[in-house]
Amino acid sequence: MKKIFLSVMMLSALISCKQEPKQEDTTAEIAAFSPEVEENGVIYEANIRQYSPEGTFNEFTKDIPKLKELGVKVIWLMPVFPISETKRKATGGADSKFASEMPKEEQAKYLGSYYAVTDFKAINPEFGTIEDFRKLVKTAHENGIYVILDWVPNHTGWDHVWLKEHPEFYTKNEKGEITHPKDTDWTDVADLNYDNKELHKVMTADMMHWIKNEGVDGFRCDVAGSVPVEFWQKAIPELRKEKNIFMLAEAWEPALLKDNLFDMVYGWDAHHTFNKIAQGKETVAAWDAYIEKRMKDYEANDILMNFVDNHDENSWNGTIKGRLGAAEEAMTALSYVMPGMPLIYSGNEYGLDHSLKFFEKDSIPKTKGAEWELRAKLGKLKAENIALNGGKNKATYKRIKASNENVLVFEREKNGKKVIYIANFSAKPVDVSVPLKGQFKDYMTGKTIEFNEKQIHSLTPWQYYILTE
Numbered sequence: 001m002k003k004i005f006l007s008v009m010m011l012s013a014l015i016s017c018k019q020e021p022k023q024e025d026t027t028a029e030i031a032a033f034s035p036e037v038e039e040n041g042v043i044y045e046a047n048i049r050q051y052s053p054e055g056t057f058n059e060f061t062k063d064i065p066k067l068k069e070l071g072v073k074v075i076w077l078m079p080v081f082p083i084s085e086t087k088r089k090a091t092g093g094a095d096s097k098f099a100s101e102m103p104k105e106e107q108a109k110y111l112g113s114y115y116a117v118t119d120f121k122a123i124n125p126e127f128g129t130i131e132d133f134r135k136l137v138k139t140a141h142e143n144g145i146y147v148i149l150d151w152v153p154n155h156t157g158w159d160h161v162w163l164k165e166h167p168e169f170y171t172k173n174e175k176g177e178i179t180h181p182k183d184t185d186w187t188d189v190a191d192l193n194y195d196n197k198e199l200h201k202v203m204t205a206d207m208m209h210w211i212k213n214e215g216v217d218g219f220r221c222d223v224a225g226s227v228p229v230e231f232w233q234k235a236i237p238e239l240r241k242e243k244n245i246f247m248l249a250e251a252w253e254p255a256l257l258k259d260n261l262f263d264m265v266y267g268w269d270a271h272h273t274f275n276k277i278a279q280g281k282e283t284v285a286a287w288d289a290y291i292e293k294r295m296k297d298y299e300a301n302d303i304l305m306n307f308v309d310n311h312d313e314n315s316w317n318g319t320i321k322g323r324l325g326a327a328e329e330a331m332t333a334l335s336y337v338m339p340g341m342p343l344i345y346s347g348n349e350y351g352l353d354h355s356l357k358f359f360e361k362d363s364i365p366k367t368k369g370a371e372w373e374l375r376a377k378l379g380k381l382k383a384e385n386i387a388l389n390g391g392k393n394k395a396t397y398k399r400i401k402a403s404n405e406n407v408l409v410f411e412r413e414k415n416g417k418k419v420i421y422i423a424n425f426s427a428k429p430v431d432v433s434v435p436l437k438g439q440f441k442d443y444m445t446g447k448t449i450e451f452n453e454k455q456i457h458s459l460t461p462w463q464y465y466i467l468t469e
Contacts, residue, residue, distance in 0.1 A: 030141035033217050033244045038303055038391030040383045041073030047346040048127050050362045057132040064139045071379020075140055076220045079114035079150045082124050084157025088112040089188045089359050096185050110359050116157035116188045120206040137215050146217035148246055149210055153203055154223045155181055155189035169199045194228045204235040211242050218246035225251035232261050257302045267304035267340055277425050278327035284408045284425050301392040306335040307343040315358045330423045330464040336378040337421045339397055340390045349375050381443055387412045387419040404432040423464035431456050440467035
């Protein structure tokens with residue numbers, strides 16, 4: 001009888017194992033993340049919902065090998081978790097409304113904000129299954145690309161299990177009611193209270209799940225500056241005990257880069273400077289002021305993410321073309337050749353020229369053209385020329401004064417390799433002399449250009465050169 005019982009138990013275990021979905025090895029095809037990746041990498045923000053008409057992991061996974069053509073080393077996946085239905089938003093901004101306030105026949109089209117998370121350890125069925133996600137990570141790794149998840153540590157959706165099981169994790173008003181984040185219109189999410197130390201442990205454990213069990217390579221952390229530094233000081237070293245990871249903070253605060261916490265923060269000031277110069281509101285002098293402030297605020301080995309676009313900018317502040325106009329190419333090139341790591345947002349590589357819907361289904365264009373060729377060429381230069389290293393061991397930045405105040409000229413140099421950027425940052429043609437001597441190759445056109453201090457060069461509006469020796 002005992003033997004029969006053991007046999008039944010073993011058979012049950014065997015059947016159970018067969019029914020358990022097999023987890024793919026997502027780590028075997030790529031080396032551990034290292035600081036060298038930060039020197040010459042490009043980061044790609046993937047909006048899975050809008051990347052394809054299907055809006056699935058599988059449709060994005062098909063295109064991962066193409067991203068290598070753009071020099072992409074890191075894929076940042078916008079939140080992949082289930083989205084709360086309670087207080088699900090249908091519109092944002094001053095006229096913010098919940099889906100429940102819309103006509104019933106319209107409610108189903110409102111898919112909600114990625115940042116209103118119901119479960120930090122589950123996959124949004126809108127995008128596919130956990131097996132589909134694993135295939136995405138494995139494909140990225142096979143192509144030498146790391147994957148980081150967009151993590152939302154500041155708040156949860158109103159359907160999150162913690163609201164019932166751990167209401168003590170949340171911020172409450174004087175009536176004892178859980179509230180949304182203060183001074184925001186983020187009414188579709190509940191604010192987390194990090195005064196509760198148990199929350200620190202649980203949040204870290206949920207992050208660890210994705211590193212340990214699903215092979216992800218780090219996180220982009222939403223509104224990281226609104227979460228106490230104390231949490232990051234405990235959580236990040238704990239996560240790095242499992243493996244070396246890449247950490248990007250949606251924040252500007254230099255303190256988040258200290259003591260081996262985050263690898264990179266947002267270059268917000270650079271982004272705003274791009275926009276203002278392109279719109280004629282500022283001049284090259286604003287760029288110089290930005291660089292001076294950047295060098296004062298940050299340490300030499302700090303890394304900033306350079307971006308002309310991202311999901312917030314595109315959906316809420318307008319398209320690249322709308323914000324940068326004729327200066328689009330010059331500013332995009334600048335985001336690659338300046339110190340730091342450049343970002344591509346889904347659709348930028350295909351000339352995305354409309355603001356993607358945030359709470360509804362939309363789609364990006366998918367035809368290769370000039371925008372793809374531009375980013376492929378810039379990505380190649382970033383990857384191959386150490387004069388554009390932008391990580392912890394970055395190339396130097398030296399400003400070169402030209403004869404015209406509307407012309408920006410600077411040199412990047414490392415180990416004898418040099419790249420020089422020259423651009424007319426105005427909407428008018430200019431004549432300029434530049435204190436350079438010798439022959440240089442214009443990387444973008446392949447043409448040779450001669451310079452001497454007395455020679456006058458005529459630049460059309462927003463014309464730029466990237467010179468190599």
